[in-house]
Amino acid sequence: MAGFSLYCFIKPRILFTLPSESPLFVLGSEKCSPETRRRGRKTRGFVVSYAHSNPKIINPKKKSRYGQTLSPYDSDEDEVLDDESDEDDDWLLNDDFAEVKEYERKKPKSQKQPIAKKGGKKGIVKTWENPEESETDEDVLDLGITRDASSEKKKKKKEKESWRLDGRGKVNSRKYVEKLYPRLSEEIDIDPKWVPLLDYLTTFGLKESHFVQMYERHMPSLQINVVSAQERLDYLLSVGVKHRDIKRMLLRQPQILQYTVENNLKAHISFLIGLGIPNSKIGQIVAATPSLFSYSVENSLRPTIRYLIEEVGINETDVGKVVQLSPQILVQRLDITWNTRYMFLSKELGAPRDSVVKMVKKHPQLLHYSIDDGFLPRINFLRSIGMCNSDILKVLTSLTQVLSLSLEDNLKPKYMYLVNELKNEVHILTKYPMYLSLSLDQRIRPRHRFLVELKKVRKGPFPLSSLVPNDESFCQQWAGTSVDKYLAFRQRLLLKEFANKYEKRG
Numbered sequence: 001m002a003g004f005s006l007y008c009f010i011k012p013r014i015l016f017t018l019p020s021e022s023p024l025f026v027l028g029s030e031k032c033s034p035e036t037r038r039r040g041r042k043t044r045g046f047v048v049s050y051a052h053s054n055p056k057i058i059n060p061k062k063k064s065r066y067g068q069t070l071s072p073y074d075s076d077e078d079e080v081l082d083d084e085s086d087e088d089d090d091w092l093l094n095d096d097f098a099e100v101k102e103y104e105r106k107k108p109k110s111q112k113q114p115i116a117k118k119g120g121k122k123g124i125v126k127t128w129e130n131p132e133e134s135e136t137d138e139d140v141l142d143l144g145i146t147r148d149a150s151s152e153k154k155k156k157k158k159e160k161e162s163w164r165l166d167g168r169g170k171v172n173s174r175k176y177v178e179k180l181y182p183r184l185s186e187e188i189d190i191d192p193k194w195v196p197l198l199d200y201l202t203t204f205g206l207k208e209s210h211f212v213q214m215y216e217r218h219m220p221s222l223q224i225n226v227v228s229a230q231e232r233l234d235y236l237l238s239v240g241v242k243h244r245d246i247k248r249m250l251l252r253q254p255q256i257l258q259y260t261v262e263n264n265l266k267a268h269i270s271f272l273i274g275l276g277i278p279n280s281k282i283g284q285i286v287a288a289t290p291s292l293f294s295y296s297v298e299n300s301l302r303p304t305i306r307y308l309i310e311e312v313g314i315n316e317t318d319v320g321k322v323v324q325l326s327p328q329i330l331v332q333r334l335d336i337t338w339n340t341r342y343m344f345l346s347k348e349l350g351a352p353r354d355s356v357v358k359m360v361k362k363h364p365q366l367l368h369y370s371i372d373d374g375f376l377p378r379i380n381f382l383r384s385i386g387m388c389n390s391d392i393l394k395v396l397t398s399l400t401q402v403l404s405l406s407l408e409d410n411l412k413p414k415y416m417y418l419v420n421e422l423k424n425e426v427h428i429l430t431k432y433p434m435y436l437s438l439s440l441d442q443r444i445r446p447r448h449r450f451l452v453e454l455k456k457v458r459k460g461p462f463p464l465s466s467l468v469p470n471d472e473s474f475c476q477q478w479a480g481t482s483v484d485k486y487l488a489f490r491q492r493l494l495l496k497e498f499a500n501k502y503e504k505r506g
Contacts, residue, residue, distance in 0.1 A: 184208040188215050196226040204233075204246040214254040221254035229257045232265065239269055240283025253290035264293055271297045275305065276320035289327040307334045313357045326364035337367045344371050348379065349389045355397050363400035378403055378411070385415055386426045399433040414440055422448060422462035432464040441497065443467060446490040447474060453489070454479060 177192050178185040184198075187208075198211060206214075214221055233246060236256075241249070249256060259265055272282055286292070295301055308314045312334070314322055323330060338360075345351040345359075359366055369375060382392045395402060405411050414436055418424050422444075429435060438444055447467055451457045456479060466478045475483050 181208055181211075184211050187212045191223075194222050197222065197224060197229055200226050200230060201250070204243065204250070206247055206250065210247070210251060213251055217251075218254045221250075221257045224257045232257060232259060232261055235261045235265055236283075236286065239286065240280065241287050242283060245283075245287040249287055249290040253294070255294060256290055259293050267297055268293055268301075271301055272323070275323055276317070277324060281324055285324065285327040289331060292327070292330050295331060301330055304330055304332070304334055307338075311335070312338055312360060313353070314361060318361060322361060322364050326368070328368060329364050332367065334367070341367060341369075341371065341375075344375060348375075349393045349396075351393055355393060358397055359400040363403075366400055366403055369403055374403055377407060378405070381407055381411060387429070391427065391430050394430045395433045395436075399437055402433070402436055405436065410440075411436065414438075414444070417444060421445075422464070424461045424464065428461070428464060432468075435464055435467065438467055441494065442490075445497075446486075446493055447478075449493060450479060450486055450489050454481070456480070 174190075174192060177190050177195055180195065181190060181198065184190060201211075211222065233256075236246070236249075237243065269282060269286075272285060273279070277285065292301065305319055308319055308322065308329070309316050342353070342356050345356050346353075379392060382395065383389075387395070402411075415426070417440060418428075418435065419426070435444075444467055448457075448462060451466065466474065469477065471483055471486060475481055475486050479486060
């Protein structure tokens, strides 16, 4: 049941109720304002007004939940779908549902007006072109009540699905977010407030699958304000972190978005500079170990440096170099990793403490290597080719990165070429351990074949010293030709080797 009134009244003279399908109405008293009485004499009939469309009944200063002034007129909100169009303010000012002055038994004329809609589709808004033309009293009132109820229902639904994202009044609906990030919407329940941050992070190459990883690793990282996130990433870029490295850092440590510049990031950068690390290397260290920002400088990082100096035996002047070679050493439990590896090498090879310290200084990554999967297989391989423990210790002390080389793709093929093609004995490796670190395809084989073609090789073992210098020195001292000629030969050899491998696979 709905009601309507005759403008203003003090005491009703007549009040009666119609059935539930008919509206309730009130006839005004004689004590109306002069303006009302003048209108009554002109129209000679009942002056009727909808309660929901009369601007004198609705508070003109009433505001919405978002602080916007509400129009005193009805709005066809359920038909208007484009919240961001330029018509958002105009349609509120149009009195599409005009005040009905008189009842006349005429059919209303309707007109359909297209309105811009997201996606390029057209919406339809129905209006009354002539407010003085209407159907019967009951039909007109029922239509107004129905449209008003539908508008309220649509308004509640729209408020539920929409969220204010910034102070400029822009509202993104959940459906709009689903169109932007469909795959992400299937995986997680996206808050529309995250959209500005997601849009910003895509500039670093992150995709929907990456956002899922960040969410699973640390969900609060996606709730950061985009302005704060930009400030923190801009600072990291200013200290030397490459733009392309931001993506990898966020996937490994999404908490970076939560670390403040003043209280966290600057303190950790100052700590690294204090170790003697040059500014040009800071960005590389941060990119390699973004988790260091989650460790306290005073309670964790400084004690680690003290342990390296006091317990391991690294010189204070060399600590910065060790950190540059292996930034991960800052976030390790050194008391465990150092002691277990030192005890193993001492027991397995009879390595003295000084030799192990030299290994750590040259290749601190060995503190990350597994004993069972890293140390033992390579030591056993060197033993299998005829090297004793003292020879192995010499090789590891000079070239500790041997512990990181692949057995099948690196150590074994080089050993076979050393013995079969270069006609050398295995003990030569104690004198030239760097042979194991050189590329077989790019350095060892091309130089050997080039000297053979030029007939510069004497009978007997091939001199491994010819593999040590750079290309220019090699051509001058050993080949006696130009660098261009050697590089052209190497290119032909590489293409030939590639073709042979391709045929074998086919």
